[in-house]
Amino acid sequence: MLQETGRKYLRSGVLPHMWCSGCGIGIMMGALLRSFEELEYKNKDIVVVTGIGCTGKLDDYVTTNALHGTHGRALAFATGIKAFKPDLKVVVLMGDGDCVTIGGNHFIHAARRNIDLTAIVVNNFNFGMTGGQASGTTSGGKITSTTLYGNPENDIDISALACVAGANYVARITPYHGWELKQYIKEGLMKKGFSLIEMISPCPTNYGKYNKMENPLQMLRWLKEKGVSSEDYARLGESEKDEYFVIGKLCDRDIPDFNTRYEEIRVRALSS
């Protein structure tokens, strides 16, 4: 059987990419482009929307339509595109800085609005591009370039937030789990309504450096070990839970999306 490569969605002459060796972003890009191919999407029907940061550079590599916006606002740009042209497949790529640090408000409301976007968040617990500063997902006590003596703040659980805010589909995975990563992205793309795929990702260059995991392999092993099923997570002692995270599908429902409900509004407006 021929394996999909996603090659036709990759601009020519752009490799090698700009991400550090051992970074998870390239693996996510591979899974995304292969998902497009497996779902037989056409370039013209896809819009990739990005913000700012290491993940925000991804639009430079694709042959689809793209909009590279501002830090934290990718979801809002994407909302305008999707609301006006519901037939487009709109994919929003963000890091944890983009998604829940500067852009948290848009994230909550995109999920609440249940607009039919597929958001992929590369969560590596810090700002990679600007030199490893703490983000909204850096856990308490962790070391970054702006929390040199330990982070005095708590972290946000991106997936849990999306679930309670109203997303139709939420899954969390790591680049170690390549097959599941692609599977979840595909499910997210096919799901009507807001879908979120959170990829817990290695940033050996910054987060790893500050937290004794400078070696990319060390970081990948750490992800493999700490990402556990919800059943295994439930069996952990309370003190251990902070060090682990649940991987898998966390939420899957079919509440009508924004555009479907807006169609009903149009009918009501016309008859009023």
Added chain:
Amino acid sequence: MKQEVRLIQGNEAIAEGAIYAGSRFYAGYPITPSSEIMSECAKIMPKVGGIFIQMEDEIGSIAAVVGAALAGAKAFTATSGPGFSLMQENLGVAIAGEVPCVVVDVQRCGPSSGAATKPGQADVMQIRWGRHGDQSIIALCPSTVAECFLLTIQAFNFAEKFRTPVILATDEVVAHERQNFAIPAPGDIPVVNRKPPTVSPEKYRPFDAEEDGIAPLAVYGSEYVFHISSSMSGPDGVTNSKPDNIQWKVDQLNRKFEIHRNEIVLTKSYDTDDMDVLLIAYGATTGASRAAALEARKNGIKAGVLQLVTIWPFPDKEVEMLAKRVKSVMVVEMNYAGQVAGEVQKVIGSHVELKRFNKYNGQNISPRDILAAL
């Protein structure tokens, strides 16, 4: 067909003007004194096949407008000072990406939260320079209900023709004053649509300007696949920070306004043929200035009025031409610093006496105020 005359306010006229111009997308966040534009759009858009979406803030509103415009919509939003401040960064995306859209700024008394229900005209410089980096923009200033309607259409026409965001800068007085107005029949006022690509999809690059300085803009979802970026990018829309590319990009963003300057700059003059004193006004201060000029003539002062319909690009030639013929010029505006007066000063130099009439207490300027200052 005779059109029905209705008593409507400036804000309603703006919503009606947008629909007339073909706008089918509004994203916004409520703020006094602009909110009636939003509620009108909430009422009308779903009935005319358009989208109305209430966003989580003004940052999201302008972002959604940019997204929708790239998907093919004539899109707009409306706000006031505090919201306009929040929009600046993403307005920069619209400028860099040459994305046609309209932003209505109903100016209120500031600074900061200020006095939300009271008028001001202190956003003139923010409209021009509120964003970081080298860029230019168009801003139009209606002074009556009819102008609210007509200049909204003009704003969309300029946006589409010149691939740029256009600011419709009104104020609380113009927004809420009610006047009789008959909405023109469809077709009576020209409506302009963006120039579509003429090359084949494989050859299309979203920033390849034609001779007129304007690059055709495709829409997402068509056969033309394209890339728009807030980062410094080349004619193909892809990141490019080489010095010659940066220079080309910044030139392209600014030059189109220079090429089409005479088409964009709109002014109206009243009683300027035999005047000794020139009053310069815009938005709400226009009506009071005209009334004051008429009254002054009764008292033997030959006053004329220049209304700046376009405030950006600044009508320097028009000001210069009229200022040459008078002994003194007075700029009438609702701000402390004399934001337009400063621009007038640059143009007229020290040859003509420049008086500034500034009121910034949240009250509209009355003809009596101006007469006393004359």
